[in-house]
Amino acid sequence: MVMLRTLKHFLALLVATGGFALLAHAQNQRGFLSIDCSLPRNSSYYEKTTGLFYISDAGFTDSGESIFLLPENRGTYQQQMWSLRSFPEGIRNCYRINVTSGAKYLIRTTFLYGNYDGKNTLPKFDVHLGSNLWDTVSITDASEAIVMQIIHVPSQNYLHVCLVKTEDSSTPFITSIELRPLNNTAYQTQMGSLALVNRYDTGTPKVETGYRYPFDAYDRSWSSYNPSNWTSLSSSLTNDINVRNSYQPPPIVMSTAATRKKKRDSLDFWLPNGNSSELYYIFMHFAELQKLKDNQIREFNISYDDVENWSGPHSPRYLSLTTVFSSRGLKGGRRISIYATHNSTLPPIINAYEVYMVKEFLTSEADQNDVDAITTLKSTYGVKRNWQGDPCTREYLWQGVSCLYDDSEVPRIISLNLSSSGLTGEISPSISNLKMLQTLDLSNNNLTGSLPDFLSLLPNLTVLNLQNNHLRGSVPPGLLEKWKNKMLLLSVCGNQDVNAPVSCHNKEMQKKNVVIIVVVASVLGIIVVLSTVTAIWWGLKRKRQHHMPSTSTIKTDSRKSRDLQLTYSYILKITNNFERVIGKGGFGTVYHGHLGDTQVAVKMLSPSAVRGHRQFHAEVNLLMRVHHRNLTKLVGYCNDGTNTGLIYEYMANGNLQAHLSDDCPYILKWEVRLRIALHAAQGLEYLHDGCKPPIVHRDVKSTNILLNENLHAKLSDFGLSKTFSTDSTTGSHVSTSVVAGTPGYLDPVYYVSNRLNEKSDIYSFGVVLLEIITGRPAIDESHNRKIHICDWITAILGNGDIRSIVDPRLQGNFDISSAWKAVELAMNCVSPTSIQRPTMSQVVIELKDCLDKGLAWNMESRDNINWKDSIGTRPSDSITQLSPPPR
Ligand SMILES: *[C@@H]1O[C@H](CO)[C@@H](O)[C@H](O)[C@H]1NC(C)=O
Ligand SMILES: *[C@@H]1O[C@H](CO)[C@@H](O)[C@H](O)[C@H]1NC(C)=O
Ligand SMILES: *[C@@H]1O[C@H](CO)[C@@H](O)[C@H](O)[C@H]1NC(C)=O
Numbered sequence: 001m002v003m004l005r006t007l008k009h010f011l012a013l014l015v016a017t018g019g020f021a022l023l024a025h026a027q028n029q030r031g032f033l034s035i036d037c038s039l040p041r042n043s044s045y046y047e048k049t050t051g052l053f054y055i056s057d058a059g060f061t062d063s064g065e066s067i068f069l070l071p072e073n074r075g076t077y078q079q080q081m082w083s084l085r086s087f088p089e090g091i092r093n094c095y096r097i098n099v100t101s102g103a104k105y106l107i108r109t110t111f112l113y114g115n116y117d118g119k120n121t122l123p124k125f126d127v128h129l130g131s132n133l134w135d136t137v138s139i140t141d142a143s144e145a146i147v148m149q150i151i152h153v154p155s156q157n158y159l160h161v162c163l164v165k166t167e168d169s170s171t172p173f174i175t176s177i178e179l180r181p182l183n184n185t186a187y188q189t190q191m192g193s194l195a196l197v198n199r200y201d202t203g204t205p206k207v208e209t210g211y212r213y214p215f216d217a218y219d220r221s222w223s224s225y226n227p228s229n230w231t232s233l234s235s236s237l238t239n240d241i242n243v244r245n246s247y248q249p250p251p252i253v254m255s256t257a258a259t260r261k262k263k264r265d266s267l268d269f270w271l272p273n274g275n276s277s278e279l280y281y282i283f284m285h286f287a288e289l290q291k292l293k294d295n296q297i298r299e300f301n302i303s304y305d306d307v308e309n310w311s312g313p314h315s316p317r318y319l320s321l322t323t324v325f326s327s328r329g330l331k332g333g334r335r336i337s338i339y340a341t342h343n344s345t346l347p348p349i350i351n352a353y354e355v356y357m358v359k360e361f362l363t364s365e366a367d368q369n370d371v372d373a374i375t376t377l378k379s380t381y382g383v384k385r386n387w388q389g390d391p392c393t394r395e396y397l398w399q400g401v402s403c404l405y406d407d408s409e410v411p412r413i414i415s416l417n418l419s420s421s422g423l424t425g426e427i428s429p430s431i432s433n434l435k436m437l438q439t440l441d442l443s444n445n446n447l448t449g450s451l452p453d454f455l456s457l458l459p460n461l462t463v464l465n466l467q468n469n470h471l472r473g474s475v476p477p478g479l480l481e482k483w484k485n486k487m488l489l490l491s492v493c494g495n496q497d498v499n500a501p502v503s504c505h506n507k508e509m510q511k512k513n514v515v516i517i518v519v520v521a522s523v524l525g526i527i528v529v530l531s532t533v534t535a536i537w538w539g540l541k542r543k544r545q546h547h548m549p550s551t552s553t554i555k556t557d558s559r560k561s562r563d564l565q566l567t568y569s570y571i572l573k574i575t576n577n578f579e580r581v582i583g584k585g586g587f588g589t590v591y592h593g594h595l596g597d598t599q600v601a602v603k604m605l606s607p608s609a610v611r612g613h614r615q616f617h618a619e620v621n622l623l624m625r626v627h628h629r630n631l632t633k634l635v636g637y638c639n640d641g642t643n644t645g646l647i648y649e650y651m652a653n654g655n656l657q658a659h660l661s662d663d664c665p666y667i668l669k670w671e672v673r674l675r676i677a678l679h680a681a682q683g684l685e686y687l688h689d690g691c692k693p694p695i696v697h698r699d700v701k702s703t704n705i706l707l708n709e710n711l712h713a714k715l716s717d718f719g720l721s722k723t724f725s726t727d728s729t730t731g732s733h734v735s736t737s738v739v740a741g742t743p744g745y746l747d748p749v750y751y752v753s754n755r756l757n758e759k760s761d762i763y764s765f766g767v768v769l770l771e772i773i774t775g776r777p778a779i780d781e782s783h784n785r786k787i788h789i790c791d792w793i794t795a796i797l798g799n800g801d802i803r804s805i806v807d808p809r810l811q812g813n814f815d816i817s818s819a820w821k822a823v824e825l826a827m828n829c830v831s832p833t834s835i836q837r838p839t840m841s842q843v844v845i846e847l848k849d850c851l852d853k854g855l856a857w858n859m860e861s862r863d864n865i866n867w868k869d870s871i872g873t874r875p876s877d878s879i880t881q882l883s884p885p886p887r
């Protein structure tokens, strides 16, 4: 916060000096860009007191609302301060400004709240430059302008200034943006950009307004600074100051200097006391203002942090500029002292100085060609979404865009999903400039024209989905060639006029209308059979154990659940003194037990996992009222002060992870996998959407998906990590922060936000889905290094062969389109930002679709099998393959 300055004065109307407006018009504002935010499109004006030319911000942003301050709230500010643009919608809104890459700019943003919304709320928000945080704007006084200035060299020929909501989610706004090209040889640093801390005109007594343009050729703002024990020295020869170095401080600023009365007194000031990692640069400007007599010498040295002779000796010449600056970053809180040398007969002077803080912007922005291409697409198709600023900034990725990050290179766009975006017109040639594109989805739009061959020039394109558009003509040779060589997964179905020799499921099905009906009938048949079987099974089950869940409503009868509190001795009895361990988890050990003739799983919580008994009761009572066929049911609990246990329904086939592992003696079929995923998804959907308040699982993983004797999957351990903490390694009480989640499954957003929500569950579910698809563990540690499944799949997706993704043990026995869909769904779930992830109900719908595809394929691919047979045998087929169960 150290660089934020409220410089009301230099932005004020210089009433007394209205005269130089005309003068300014005549001068050359070379390369100046002055944007008055919310000025109507195409309008512009010369500001009265400075003569600066302000233009509308309409061409630089496509969001926000324009607002004019009430006249009584405009104070004595210059005209550009009278209006602002506010951004109530979206998290991040950006300005895109064309610049010259490699040129050095002074960038100044101002913020005058002026209680524009009548709420008097004092907003707080972040300002980003490109993908990096510049600073936080925190309004403390509605009538005081905040000014942020930075000297920055853009690496691309555009610059993004973004306003970002912070946690207190107040509405960001901006009043003006000004860009001033500087001389590249001035303000050199070893690294980073320079955020202004202060820029002082010393020795100028009683100046109310500071100086800016037209006094300063670069429109820097100078404010006066005069500690009480300094005195001033001035020259009337203002225009004779020889300002020939690249800094060009204004002659009027240089024509006054601070000095001391006594020769031996020094001019001291301190660098800001920032935190220890912050570094500062200082630039000091000197010019002798007295015509010295022959016996007079003014000579001084400069010390930094009491290191004498840090710089010197200096003896500025009459009316001639000397600039002294640090050649590397200086630590804060240290003293700079300007003191006379022994030979000097006069006290030291200083005419002006500037202090800047180093801002290292480490996150690079996306490749410029990619950005140009996608920006063109954005305007060609009028894409709305959150397409603002840099497309690859991790926290604010553009919806439908994914990028490849390589520390040594700029991020590249590798996937673009514009499905169902209402696109019209032809396929834009700009797409061919997204050179690293691997996946392109333009399905379900109104695109017309022919299939362009330029898409074949994308070297890495492996998935091209153009389904359901109005494209015509034939598939161009380049694409056809790639498709034939199995380098491209091409989908053009749903374009009636495309003359495609390309295989496409729908197309094939269209040809065989009869077959479709048969298939649909068969699928329905299976579903009927399945549901009958399930119904019968449920019926039997219910007779045997009356605690089985039957409905998906939360029962509110809490008295009933209290009945299921068991004593410790009873627990000992039903588990036969903890005879058989069936699992071990973060919260404790799980034992096998019998409640009457019903098998149960008894989870004994380690003492350190229970935090407070009142909370335990509240939570358990809530969990016992959650009923859903895809959630393991909590049937009772034990809590006598020392021993705490939870009693769950028993799931005969253990957890999903064991079934996916290499040690498992059999292989789960593709459709079975999808069904398990669907079950788990439905359980999670219920927690998110069916429960009030919604329950965040917080620890979705393959070991928490349990399978019963029919491979019906249920989610377990939901809601636990909120109340209970996992065993800490020290064995002591885990107090404040609740450890949540499991490495490999934990939402990366958590490391930033420290909060888990529904979208974190979606991420974890995505990881589980990837495990199900690939048969690989979430973190593969087999080759002496840890490879996360998401990284693995991102790498392997590049070669576009679904067979290298899906579990090789399936030996290709799966439907390709179903597999692609599942992979795509999983990848959406593990999107780096929560906003890009689907909701659980979307996941359920997609999974149903995958399962339908899988089942349809299964039958299609068995043309030689009698349909009746396959209906009869298919469901049990998948089950018989599994016996004996793993125990
Ligand atoms: C702005 O100017 C452009 C070109 O000069 C013109 O096409 C456009 O209609 C103008 N817009 C408005 C809102 O006046
Ligand atoms: C910025 O530059 C791009 C080309 O690089 C151009 O298409 C665009 O119109 C320019 N924008 C403005 C506001 O000048
Ligand atoms: C000069 O005044 C400043 C405050 O205005 C004070 O911090 C500093 O110690 C004084 N210096 C001397 C040498 O008195």
Ligand SMILES: *[C@@H]1O[C@H](CO)[C@@H](O)[C@H](O)[C@H]1NC(C)=O
Binding pocket: 183, 184, 185, 244, 245, 246
């Ligand atoms: C930048 O400053 C240097 C040194 O004073 C000068 O030679 C050069 O002409 C300046 N460049 C511009 C573009 O003004």
Ligand SMILES: *[C@@H]1O[C@H](CO)[C@@H](O)[C@H](O)[C@H]1NC(C)=O
Binding pocket: 275, 276, 277, 278
């Ligand atoms: C110090 O400042 C740097 C950069 O502004 C920041 O990243 C860091 O978190 C700060 N450290 C502390 C201890 O505040």
Ligand SMILES: *[C@@H]1O[C@H](CO)[C@@H](O)[C@H](O)[C@H]1NC(C)=O
Binding pocket: 300, 301, 308, 309, 311, 312, 313, 340, 341, 342
């Ligand atoms: C000033 O600096 C010069 C050169 O570094 C040194 O020789 C001289 O002793 C210094 N004078 C004082 C008073 O520190």
Ligand SMILES: *[C@@H]1O[C@H](CO)[C@@H](O)[C@H](O)[C@H]1NC(C)=O
Binding pocket: 341, 343
């Ligand atoms: C001081 O002045 C004397 C005589 O003019 C000269 O010899 C000496 O080098 C000077 N000392 C410094 C540190 O400049």
Ligand SMILES: *[C@@H]1O[C@H](CO)[C@@H](O)[C@H](O)[C@H]1NC(C)=O
Binding pocket: 420, 421, 422, 423, 444, 445, 446
């Ligand atoms: C395509 O355009 C028609 C009208 O021209 C519209 O009804 C339809 O919704 C559009 N389809 C898509 C996918 O945008």
Ligand SMILES: *[C@@H]1O[C@H](CO)[C@@H](O)[C@H](O)[C@H]1NC(C)=O
Binding pocket: 436, 459, 460, 798, 799
């Ligand atoms: C993409 O294509 C480039 C150039 O043909 C190639 O060097 C690169 O390895 C490819 N990247 C991937 C991930 O396939």
